Amino acid sequence: xxxxxxxxxxxxxxxxxxxxxxxxxxxxxxxxxxxxxxxxxxxxxxxxxxxxxxxxxxxxxxxxxxxxxxxxxxxxxxxxxxxxxxxxxxxxxxxxxxxxxxxxxxxxxxxxxxxxxxxxxxxxxxxxxxxxxxxxxxxxxxxxxxxxxxxxxxxxxxxxxxxxxxxxxxxxxxxxxxxxxxxxxxxxxxxxxxxxxxxxxxxxxxxxxxxxxxxxxxxxxxxxxxxxxxxxxxxxxx
Amino acid sequence: xxxxxxxxxxxxxxxxxxxxxxxxxxxxxxxxxxxxxxxxxxxxxxxxxxxxxxxxxxxxxxxxxxxxxxxxxxxxxxxxxxxxxxxxxxxxxxxxxxxxxxxxxxxxxxxxxxxxxxxxxxxxxxxxxxxxxxxxxxxxxxxxxxxxxxxxxxxxxxxxxxxxxxxxxxxxxxxxxxxxxxxxxxxxxxxxxxxxxxxxxxxxxxxx
Numbered sequence: 191x192x193x194x195x196x197x198x199x200x201x202x203x204x205x206x207x208x209x210x211x212x213x214x215x216x217x218x219x220x221x222x223x224x225x226x227x228x229x230x231x232x233x234x235x236x237x238x239x240x241x242x243x244x245x246x247x248x249x250x251x252x253x254x255x256x257x258x259x260x261x262x263x264x265x266x267x268x269x270x271x272x273x274x275x276x277x278x279x280x281x282x283x284x285x286x287x288x289x290x291x292x293x294x295x296x297x298x299x300x301x302x303x304x305x306x307x308x309x310x311x312x313x314x315x316x317x318x319x320x321x322x323x324x325x326x327x328x329x330x331x332x333x334x335x336x337x338x339x340x341x342x343x344x345x346x347x348x349x350x351x352x353x354x355x356x357x358x359x360x361x362x363x364x365x366x367x368x369x370x371x372x373x374x375x376x377x378x379x380x381x382x383x384x385x386x387x388x389x390x391x392x393x394x395x396x397x398x399x400x401x402x403x404x405x406x407x408x409x410x411x412x413x414x415x416x417x418x419x420x421x422x423x424x425x426x427x428x
Numbered sequence: 429x430x431x432x433x434x435x436x437x438x439x440x441x442x443x444x445x446x447x448x449x450x451x452x453x454x455x456x457x458x459x460x461x462x463x464x465x466x467x468x469x470x471x472x473x474x475x476x477x478x479x480x481x482x483x484x485x486x487x488x489x490x491x492x493x494x495x496x497x498x499x500x501x502x503x504x505x506x507x508x509x510x511x512x513x514x515x516x517x518x519x520x521x522x523x524x525x526x527x528x529x530x531x532x533x534x535x536x537x538x539x540x541x542x543x544x545x546x547x548x549x550x551x552x553x554x555x556x557x558x559x560x561x562x563x564x565x566x567x568x569x570x571x572x573x574x575x576x577x578x579x580x581x582x583x584x585x586x587x588x589x590x591x592x593x594x595x596x597x598x599x600x601x602x603x604x605x606x607x608x609x610x611x612x613x614x615x616x617x618x619x620x621x622x623x624x625x626x627x628x629x630x631x632x633x634x635x636x
Binding site: 248281282283285286287289292293296297300301304305307308311330332333335336343346347348350351352353354355357358359361362363427428 | 496497498500501503506507510511514515518519521522525544546547549550551552553554555558559560562563564565566567569570571572573574575624635636
């Protein structure tokens with residue numbers, strides 16, 4: 191039974207990916223952050239292991255590793271999906287900018303992502319697939335940002351920084367047998383506590399989750415190439 | 429302000445700090461060319477009504493930011509780097525924007541290194557520097573989207589420290605900062621100012 195660790199599994203794409211991999215016969219370690227969401231537990235699957243995880247906290251990441259080791263000494267895949275997002279007041283011409291806001295975005299979306307991989311790397315080394323998957327965004331594409339109007343700083347900056355971190359992981363770990371996936375999942379509807387979807391957003395996370403689970407799992411002919419793709423598997427520039 | 433060096437060409441240049449030989453050579457070059465040069469010190473006000481050139485020399489490298497994920501990244505060094513490279517630059521621009529709005533040139537200059545290009549880097553260490561500069565690159569793009577319609581232009585530069593002599597790099601930077609980039613009349617599609625790039629001291633363009 192292959193093992194996957196999925197962050198941000200409380201709702202949305204993370205939750206959908208948990209369902210997908212459980213249905214595909216994987217053991218799923220699901221990082222849970224939101225105490226007031228019980229959608230994950232409601233899956234009630236024997237191969238599901240819910241682990242408390244604050245991706246912005248180094249101690250929490252270390253504790254998650256210990257929780258995995260109580261069950262298995264090998265992981266095949268990490269899906270880094272947890273992210274801080276939303277409207278924030280951090281703009282030029284609206285002084286003073288609260289610089290703790292972008293710092294929180296960096297800490298969670300960029301640094302926490304790389305720290306998680308660093309921490310779980312010894313367990314991943316024991317796995318067969320060695321696949322590292324990251325949920326990024328077109329909002330982190332520096333190249334295409336020239337076409338966007340005024341846009342909040344923190345989220346885009348943090349996703350661009352995360353993409354750099356993944357590039358550096360790729361530089362080192364590809365030669366060790368690791369393969370990588372980066373996706374721009376598109377604008378998904380939020381799933382509410384009652385399990386229903388909000389109106390705003392374009393995609394049902396279950397629809398994106400079905401595609402992403404397959405994309406993450408399926409070998410590519412060009413594994414040596416680090417690429418960010420959307421649900422159509424179109425390439426996006428960094 | 430720790431230094432105000434009066435020139436005669438009526439253009440004000442703010443240099444946010446002198447932290448390297450390159451910064452020092454660039455400041456001297458602006459002075460030699462007759463610019464009014466202001467060098468910033470924390471907590472001091474400039475005492476001017478406008479700024480024309482904004483030279484952000486923030487380029488923080490932590491001595492312990494040299495480990496890979498196999499060796500163990502020093503996350504305190506990474507945080508210190510992030511609190512300088514993008515965050516200090518964000519605060520500096522916000523603080524001086526009113527003076528730049530009143531200036532004529534409205535040209536902003538930032539330092540980086542080509543190893544902080546996602547497309548080009550071969551680094552396996554230096555997570556703090558590379559990731560923080562990538563965040564800065566995005567900040568520059570987002571700022572450009574906001575400020576270019578107001579007449580602002582941007583320069584992003586790699587002085588190639590250790591490869592190109594600091595004085596020669598400063599000469600390259602001075603030309604890059606003060607010279608307008610090419611345009612073919614009123615054809616907006618052929619105006620290189622619209623093409624935000626990283627240039628290095630040898631005149632090479634790098635992708636983001």
